[in-house]
Amino acid sequence: MDNHALNKRxxxxxxxxxxxxxxxAVNWALHLKRLGHEVAIADIDxxxxxxxxxxxxxxxxxxxxxxxxxxxxxxxxxxxxxPAEVYGLVQRRDKKVVMDIGGDDRGxxxxxxxxxxxxxxxxxxxxxxxNFYRPLTTTAEDAFExxxxxxxxxxxxxxxxxxxxxxxxxxxxxxxxxxxxxxxKLSELSGxxxxxxxxxxxxxxxxxxxxxxxxxxxxxxx
Amino acid sequence: xxxxxxxxxxxAIAEAAIRAGCRHYFGYPITPQTEVAAYMAKRMPKIGGTFxxxxxxxxxxxxxxxxxxxxxxxxxxxxxxxxxxxxxGISYIAGADLPALIVNVQRGGPGLGGIQPSQSDYFQSTKxxxxxxxxxxxxxxxxxxxxxxxxxxxxxxxxxxxxPAMLLADGTMGQxxxxxxxxxxxxxxxxxxxxxxxxxxKREHNIINSLYLxxxxxxxxxxxxxxxxxxxxxxxxxxxxxxxDDAEYCVVAFGIAARVAKNAVVAARKEGVKVGMIRPITxxxxxxxxxxxxxxxxxxxxxxxxxxxxxxEDIRLASECKKPVYLCNRVxxxxxxxxxxxxxxxxxxxxxx
Numbered sequence: 058m059d060n061h062a063l064n065k066r067x068x069x070x071x072x073x074x075x076x077x078x079x080x081x082a083v084n085w086a087l088h089l090k091r092l093g094h095e096v097a098i099a100d101i102d103x104x105x106x107x108x109x110x111x112x113x114x115x116x117x118x119x120x121x122x123x124x125x126x127x128x129x130x131x132x133x134x135x136x137x138x139x140p141a142e143v144y145g146l147v148q149r150r151d152k153k154v155v156m157d158i159g160g161d162d163r164g165x166x167x168x169x170x171x172x173x174x175x176x177x178x179x180x181x182x183x184x185x186x187x188n189f190y191r192p193l194t195t196t197a198e199d200a201f202e203x204x205x206x207x208x209x210x211x212x213x214x215x216x217x218x219x220x221x222x223x224x225x226x227x228x229x230x231x232x233x234x235x236x237x238x239x240x241x242k243l244s245e246l247s248g249x250x251x252x253x254x255x256x257x258x259x260x261x262x263x264x265x266x267x268x269x270x271x272x273x274x275x276x277x278x279x
Numbered sequence: 280x281x282x283x284x285x286x287x288x289x290x291a292i293a294e295a296a297i298r299a300g301c302r303h304y305f306g307y308p309i310t311p312q313t314e315v316a317a318y319m320a321k322r323m324p325k326i327g328g329t330f331x332x333x334x335x336x337x338x339x340x341x342x343x344x345x346x347x348x349x350x351x352x353x354x355x356x357x358x359x360x361x362x363x364x365x366x367x368g369i370s371y372i373a374g375a376d377l378p379a380l381i382v383n384v385q386r387g388g389p390g391l392g393g394i395q396p397s398q399s400d401y402f403q404s405t406k407x408x409x410x411x412x413x414x415x416x417x418x419x420x421x422x423x424x425x426x427x428x429x430x431x432x433x434x435x436x437x438x439x440x441x442x443p444a445m446l447l448a449d450g451t452m453g454q455x456x457x458x459x460x461x462x463x464x465x466x467x468x469x470x471x472x473x474x475x476x477x478x479x480x481k482r483e484h485n486i487i488n489s490l491y492l493x494x495x496x497x498x499x500x501x502x503x504x505x506x507x508x509x510x511x512x513x514x515x516x517x518x519x520x521x522x523x524d525d526a527e528y529c530v531v532a533f534g535i536a537a538r539v540a541k542n543a544v545v546a547a548r549k550e551g552v553k554v555g556m557i558r559p560i561t562x563x564x565x566x567x568x569x570x571x572x573x574x575x576x577x578x579x580x581x582x583x584x585x586x587x588x589x590x591x592e593d594i595r596l597a598s599e600c601k602k603p604v605y606l607c608n609r610v611x612x613x614x615x616x617x618x619x620x621x622x623x624x625x626x627x628x629x630x631x632x
Binding site for chain 1: 283284285286287290294310311314317318321322393394395454456457458461612
């Protein structure tokens, strides 16, 4: 992990729909908390009514992470709006903030209203989350196209790439390693560093020689 | 492209349809199936296909009717309330003997209901839905992989029998992400001499129509159609039989309910309970033969559903009421847990000794 690039007050996770942004965001917030920071996580996903930061609210709150989410997130009320408290998080500058942003350019438009504060403070990491096993981003070129669309919608430049390549429960080490060339290619196309490569916790423990960011909290279905 | 990809069920349907040669999609957004339309909106323009967000579900299904008349692979998708709106068009498609794919990613009802998963459109899908004497082939996937595989299969069956086919999924199937091996590229192989493709002055023109003003003629059309339906019932009923060889109790469940129930069956087997499961893969035609066979061997059936027991009627008919049929269900967007199904198996076992 590129700790220098990641050591910013505000961390934004953007990316293609279903690339794993929420999962990384909640795990990253916990990670920062364990490092001793005061941390808040904000759910500003206006695209998807399912699979929200709020799924992990109990664990986050128990760990001392402030969770800013709409009261009706995860209540089946499909209303794309944003919590007012997010303004406080970008304006007060008193704690580390992790922001979970909706998928694709459509999700990134929501960032626009916080853009002036984030750019003015200029202490942010805007990270593009890529999973090369997602059907519309199986190549570096396709991922780059979506990256550009998101950047244009958000009005905030990306500062790094998170390689979150996985095929769910079937992910093996070779599946992750196999995407390294694509991540490198995306890095080359965009001129941005790969700041983090992720893996699920059990796989991380088995392969300590890799510097993976460990994902503990996972949303499980049947 | 990597061998396996990670997809949502809704995306798998869309990609599988494209790989099956479908270049025409008409729809209208509704949770929890919107990703089908979103995926089509992104992909279709890049491959020379047509994605069109219609002004309503009613328009969308009539656009499907139009393309179906030309013999091209065409589809629409929606969720329960939207599927209700499409019923008139589905009846017209059936009445004109046209193949088309309709995807229903079910949510809780009736009315506007909710956005969480459900299987309460079972009656609507299997017993008509629209008006008139017609049937529709209805496939029920239980994984993202099956969402992809059954999309191609639905197109094939629809064309083979010249009738609409439905992929009947639910909000969980649509939203869940799983590894999936995408099917190979395919396309229709059936000759379509009936299609409206331009006569080039070389043949009589074809007419796509469901209007027959002479009752004798309309009667004959219906009779012919039912001969075809009879053949489908005899040859196309699909199901999975799980641990049924020595079973004394038979769970019947499809889609997400089958996935949950399978865990309960395995758990009960560990406790020495002889329980198995029949998973209908087509709910029309309903797999009557395995149910009838089980009726002579088991003590009871347990229907596990995300509805108020809509499948029970089909189980009773297929088993000729030889054995009791119990219900284990949750509704309105709730899903029964494996523990709830397990408890029901134990309760039925205790009660029928």
